[in-house]
Amino acid sequence: MAKKPDYGNLTLEPxxxxxxxxxxxxxxxxxxxxxxxxxxxxATQTVIYLHPAAAKALKRYALEQDKKPHxxxxxxxxxxxxxxxxxxxxxxxxxxxx
Numbered sequence: 025m026a027k028k029p030d031y032g033n034l035t036l037e038p039x040x041x042x043x044x045x046x047x048x049x050x051x052x053x054x055x056x057x058x059x060x061x062x063x064x065x066x067a068t069q070t071v072i073y074l075h076p077a078a079a080k081a082l083k084r085y086a087l088e089q090d091k092k093p094h095x096x097x098x099x100x101x102x103x104x105x106x107x108x109x110x111x112x113x114x115x116x117x118x119x120x121x122x
Contacts, residue, residue, distance in 0.1 A: 082097075098115050
């Protein structure tokens with residue numbers, strides 16, 4: 025077994041009482057409020073558990089349509105929102121999505 029370290033002779037110097045002010049970054053957003061936002065900043069992550077066969081079928085269909093499975097799921101949610109009279113937007117806007 026490894027020997028445990030001995031901290032008996034360790035002394036700490038007192039910390040300064042003043043804490044530094046938090047750093048804030050000023051962002052200028054012109055006519056596009058999504059400019060510079062990452063997906064993590066612009067959206068809420070949601071997890072969906074699919075049957076393996078459904079996931080495989082979705083991936084295969086997305087490949088045939090030259091789209092990403094995520095885009096197909098967003099389109100399906102947008103259609104569901106519309107059919108139930110819910111207000112959007114569903115897709116999060118980021119600088120990259122423009």
